[in-house]
Amino acid sequence: MSIAFSVNNNASASNILANLNNVQNEMNNSYQQLSSGNRVNSAANDPAGYAISQQMQQEINGLNQATQNAQNGVSMIQTATGAMNQVESILQTMNTLATEAANGTQNTTDQTNLNKELTALTSQITSINNDTTFNNTSLFTGQTIALQVGAQASQTLGVSFKSLSLASLSISGLNIGSTTGAQAAMTSIQAAIKTLSGYQANAGAVQDRLNYTVSNLQNASENLQNAKATITNTNMAKEYTQFSQEQVLQQVGLSMLGHAQQQPSAILKLLQ
Structure with missing residues (x-):
């Protein structure tokens, strides 16, 4: 076995330093994973996993926003049904008045x-029909309002609310100033109540x-989030074990580097 000494090139120290750099890089990666809780913090950590996780995150974001959109749609329907309830209450009162006026x-x-x-x-009723809005959008125009309720x-x-105008409900021009007029008004008002009840049933079905x-959106988002976590989340126990091993390697490497750097001094002693 031969022993070679050189003052121009300390191969042992160079090799140990290269290993220390590798260990330090691994430790930096472990620091990042342990501190962030994410195994995949950039495409460099896992190119394929990063790409898949970003696609999943896109869908998760879409599902979460669609959930909010649907909840806003529920609020809009509640606003509309609240107005319809008021109109129905008014129609009931009108029917009572017409019934009273029809009495001899x-x-x-x-x-x-x-x-x-x-x-x-x-x-x-006309005021309710004209003034009921949601986010500055008039509701009782018959216009279809498209709700984005999915990630795609x-x-x-589509949600729409039929007009509550007097003409639409066939109760314009009512006059209960006479018995005959009151009897005709009863028929029209009762038909309007039936029509409005149908509107309310339709709105309730859409709200359901x-x-x-x-x-469903919340469940899909939660399941997809869990699936993404299996790709991106750090296995804390495994990573901390790896980190501990890297710390030992670093300490041993630093010690060996110190010994390797003493080789030139040994050569000088031979020359004395």
């Missing part, structure tokens, strides 16, 4: 006063659908 015991003055009250109520562009749900959509 009412004189002309009584019927005139009842008709004034009914006219005021019809004006309130095609996953939309949106509620189920919200639950």
